[in-house]
Amino acid sequence: MNNFFFRACILLGAFIQAHHSFSSPNFIVILVDDYGWSSLSTSMDKRQPEAKSDYYKTPNMNALIEMGMRFSNGYAASPVCAPSRYSLQFGKTPARIGITRGLGPNNAEHDQVGIPQLLKRIDPSYRTAHLGKWHIDADPSQYGYDLHDGVTKNKPGGFALGNHKRQWEGYAEKDPKRIESLTDRATNFMRESSLQKRPFFLQLSHYAVHSDIVFNATSFENTSRRPIGVLHLNSGYAAMIKDLDDSIGVFLESFESLGLSDNTYIFFTSDNGGMPVLPQQVNLGTPYVRGLNTPLLRGKWDLTEGGIRVPFAVTGPGVMKNSQSDTPVVSYDVLPTIFELASGSVRGLPEGLDGGSLRDLIEGRSKVVERPSEYLVFHYPHYNRVGMNEPHSSIRGGNMKLIRFPVSKRELLFDLSNDPGERNNLAVKQKDLVDELDSELTKYLLSVDAERPEEVFNWHTTGKSGEIRTRFFQRYEGE
Incomplete structure (x- = not known):
């Protein structure tokens, strides 16, 4: 009887495992x-x-x-x-x-x-x-x-x-x-x-x-x-x-x-x-x-x-x-x-x-993703001459996106709902929102002990710390 019970348990376990695997x-x-x-x-x-x-x-x-x-x-x-x-x-x-x-x-x-x-x-x-x-x-x-x-x-x-x-x-x-x-x-x-x-x-x-x-x-x-x-x-x-x-x-x-x-x-x-x-x-x-x-x-x-x-x-x-x-x-x-x-x-x-x-x-039950933070944070604290060549970080909250450049102390703010091409910098017009997003960005980066912005150029770059080596910002001059 015990032997039969033992074999039955093995078969039941195998069935459950097979069913689980198949599904x-x-x-x-x-x-x-x-x-x-x-x-x-x-x-x-x-x-x-x-x-x-x-x-x-x-x-x-x-x-x-x-x-x-x-x-x-x-x-x-x-x-x-x-x-x-x-x-x-x-x-x-x-x-x-x-x-x-x-x-x-x-x-x-x-x-x-x-x-x-x-x-x-x-x-x-x-x-x-x-x-x-x-x-x-x-x-x-x-x-x-x-x-x-x-x-x-x-x-x-x-x-x-x-x-x-x-x-x-x-x-x-x-x-x-x-x-x-x-x-x-x-x-x-x-x-x-x-x-x-x-x-x-x-x-x-x-x-x-x-x-x-x-x-x-x-x-x-x-x-x-x-x-x-x-x-x-x-x-x-x-x-x-x-x-x-x-x-x-x-x-x-x-x-x-x-x-x-x-x-x-x-x-x-x-x-x-x-x-x-x-x-x-x-x-x-x-x-x-x-x-x-x-x-x-x-x-x-x-x-x-x-x-x-x-x-x-x-x-x-x-x-x-x-x-x-x-x-x-x-x-x-x-x-x-x-x-x-x-x-x-x-x-x-x-x-x-x-x-x-x-x-x-x-599955169509929600339009919201539940994450620990309501913001998306991106961090690239490096110089790179094939890119913008300055350390920068970004945060998106809702449709608004802030890009922060800590070396040159610049900030760009965009409303991606009507400006996905990031042509219109709203940082001057919406300073309160810049401050809010900047605070959330800083808080997150500190909470994960994120890598600090580089103080020297690297990867095929030379120059002095803090020197601006990009024409990227010219498009936003006067805003």
């Missing part, structure tokens, strides 16, 4: 690199149908976005790659984690809890994989990844820093940016998980469209035959985008053929905004008047909208197709969202997170 949702994060908000052939904001590429063709990324909800105010946590990747993985701002620099030394705290670890706490049968660019200075296995490529950065995707001609003139090769092989491995991982009837988490982190400009020769032939645009006009860059888009089409075909759509959520976004211009444009006169991320201002390396507002979409069961939310969301919301979708609750999340779950938002 647990799958999660896919597709993270593209340096992809601009207006570099799709669809607009991320239906209210601005013109805010799209006049040259690039992205039918498959468009289709992915239309499968679910697009976010017109989707943000990367940083204007550079590594900090955003930490942030997405751990649900915290780069300032809290201790990494705000894309290249070079950092003070990152690597004793973190990642998405795979949380999912395995909910259901130990989850299979987890990270494929592609990692750019975190700790092994992915530390955070629960079963399959991964190790501590990869830019080099595996082709990156000739210092070789200007190779980096920016473009060249053809097989499997450019490893786009095809990454897609093949990702689809194999989904197929194996489906055959094993195990839930999975897959992060597919493409090297495209970060420099070098690398493309498939046939794609370049295709884009070279098309008329170039006024905003976007580089055929090699367009070919690289075509390769990326084609691969996402292949991925979605496999996804659909496996019948995964009823129980899988897909998050699609970029690690930061697109390049502000390509070097070839610099000689055309006024590159930042109409940069690659137009109608947004500037791009990667800066906390202007062009540097941090990015494509952002979520698809999955319960998410209305081809819908749009104008609520601001940010990459550190991904972890708590996945946790709640998998567990049904936000109880059990690690302490000290900055992100909030998007579940009520994507």
